[in-house]
Amino acid sequence: MPENEQIKRLLSLIALNDDQGAYKELFMLLHPRLKQFAYSILKSNEEAEEIVSDVFVKIWEKRTQFSHIESPRLYFYTITKNLSLTRITKLKRQVNIAPEDWLVQLDSIYFDPEQLIITEEILRQIRQAVNDLPPRCRLIFKLIKDDGLKYKEVAELLHLSIKTVEAQMAIALRRIGKCMQLDIRRSHQVENQKKS
Amino acid sequence: MSQEKFWILFSKKLAGEAGAEELNELEALILQHPEWQYAIQNIEELWKNHPHTDSIHAEDAYLLHLHRMEDLNIPFGQFPTLSIETKRPVRKMKWYWAAAILLLVAGSWWGIRKMTASKTEAPIARAVNEITTRPGSKSKVELPDGTMVWLNAGSKLTYDKNYGLELREVTLTGEGYFDVVKNKNKPFIIHTSSINIKVLGTVFNVKAYPQDKHTETSLIRGSIEVTIKNRPNDKIILSPSEKLVVENDEIIEKDKQAAHHEGAAQPTDLSALVSVNKLKYISADSVVAETAWINNRLIFRDEAFSDLALRMERWYDVQMEIGDPALQNKRVTGIFRERPLNRRWKP
Structure with missing residues (x-):
């Protein structure tokens, strides 16, 4: 788990030397993803920004206590989740907003002509397929693909079993895969029509 | 299924x-x-595919976060808020000091321009080109291939007429900030008294003053390969934002030992001689302390006063005597912008 190792290294620099360079590096490393994660719950940029800032306030204040955490990454996602849920309860007096109601954005479904041998049309279909995924499935897919979390970490974060995470990932990929198989069939049909 | x-x-x-x-x-x-x-x-x-992340946005967010910490009264170390500069009565500085600095800076630039200009105009290819800076002055040089070198005070850069034929080789004493033009076929090599640095195209800072205890190499971007003199088999590859510190004393001692033993194998641990550290970023504006000098800033963080004194001697071309020996090892932190020494600093 190289990223967790990197986070641990930075945390120990921060704990031992009050290393502000390492603190900033950690911030730059985690900010984009933690903010997106907070945003998915709060649906507000400013609120999400403040939550991440709060998380980093905690990281600084409790810097000497992180040395024995096995997965600091999971720990920070968990604090982000908890702070966000507390915040939304206060703001909207909503109790218990379930992961089904989280707004998850995936921005890694894009076209790189050097690598992908698919058309814009297939890519559009893939995007659509990802958008049409059930919210919890999309959240799991995003956390694993974009944020690089492990199955075990996602399971703990969302209070699910690892088997559920496995199944949700399979559903997400199968739906994406379908876009491409369908297209192959369709292009064959087009060719056949031309021939006849 | x-x-x-x-x-x-x-x-x-x-x-x-x-x-x-x-x-x-x-x-x-x-x-x-x-x-x-x-x-x-x-x-x-x-x-x-990874999501496009916007590092500028994260930089902004970090600044806001630091402000928020301040609002919440959370102590975030002493740096960068505490600097000696803010404690000095800056407003009382007489206008003629400012004028004097301007004259000084303009004068030295003009001098350097003239110096380098006359050098390039000289039609005879000299065997060795040498650029030196006196204590208290700095210089910016463009090498024949377009590589830029900023030379800090009290430094010397030499290269011979073969520069750029097969290799781009220079020798450095003192401190230089290098912005090397990319050329895969002609590696750029810097020789200092204790290390050799090989690069293809990158930006980095080398501090190799003979009087200093260490030789420091700070990499800003790209990658470089460092070999230590007398240990050509040990190569150290630096990644961006890393600083390599080599103990000079150790190496000199090793040399002496090697001479005694007639080149007998010395299985010394490399880690005793060198260490790789992270660069010191200054939180407020992500300036790297190691290279602040090219922007006329002297940044020091948790350094022994004796080391700072040495840097100030070069920077201002003055002699500093530390009367109280207890002061020698006192750790100091701060920023100076380039300006003449205040009277109180003089003995």
Whole structure:
């Protein structure tokens, strides 16, 4: 788990030397993803920004206590989740907003002509397929693909079993895969029509 | 169903969760279904795409975060808020000091321009080109291939007429900030008294004053390869934002020992001689302390006063005597912008 190792290294620099360079590096490393994660719950940029800032306030204040955490990454996602849920309860007096109601954005479904041998049309279909995924499935897919979390970490974060995470990932990929198989069939049909 | 199993295994493979047995099983399934190949390949490529992250946005967010910490009265170390500069009565500085600095800076620039200009105009190819800076002055040089070098006070850079024919070789004493033009076929090599640095095209800072205890190499971007004199087999590759510190005393001592033992094998631990550290970023504006001097700033953080005194001697071309020996090892932190020494600093 190289990223967790990197986070641990930075945390120990921060704990031992009050290393502000390492603190900033950690911030730059985690900010984009933690903010997106907070945003998915709060649906507000400013609120999400403040939550991440709060998380980093905690990281600084409790810097000497992180040395024995096995997965600091999971720990920070968990604090982000908890702070966000507390915040939304206060703001909207909503109790218990379930992961089904989280707004998850995936921005890694894009076209790189050097690598992908698919058309814009297939890519559009893939995007659509990802958008049409059930919210919890999309959240799991995003956390694993974009944020690089492990199955075990996602399971703990969302209070699910690892088997559920496995199944949700399979559903997400199968739906994406379908876009491409369908297209192959369709292009064959087009060719056949031309021939006849 | 093999389909269901396939998607479970395939997603585990992508996420790096599959064990050896599962990978074998997946391999076997794929062999039975060549028609899946197209989708598999594309999904694998799509998986590699990372979300576009906006580092400028994160930088802004970090600044806001620091302000918020301040508002919340959370102590965040002494730096960068405490600097000696803010404690000095800056407003009382007489206008003629400012004028004097301007004259000084303009004068030295003009002098350097004239110096370098006359050098390039000279038609005779001199065997050795030498650029030196006196204590208290700095200089910026453009080498024949367009590589830029900023020379700090009290430094010397030499290169001979073969520069750029096969290699781009220079020798440095003192401190230089290098912005090397990329050329894969002609490596750029810097020789100092204790290390050699080989680069292809990159930006970095080298501090190799003979009087200093260490030789420091700070990499800003790109990558460089450092070899230590007398240990040509030990190569150290630096990554961006890393600083290599080599103990000069150790090396000199090793030399002496080696001379005694007539080159007998010395299995000394490399880690005793060198260390790789992270660069010191200054939180407020992400300036790197190691290279602040090219912007006329002297930044020191948690350094021994005796080391600072040495740097100030070069920087201002003055002699500093530390009367109280207890002061020698006192740790200091602060920023100076370039300006003449205040009277109180003089003995």
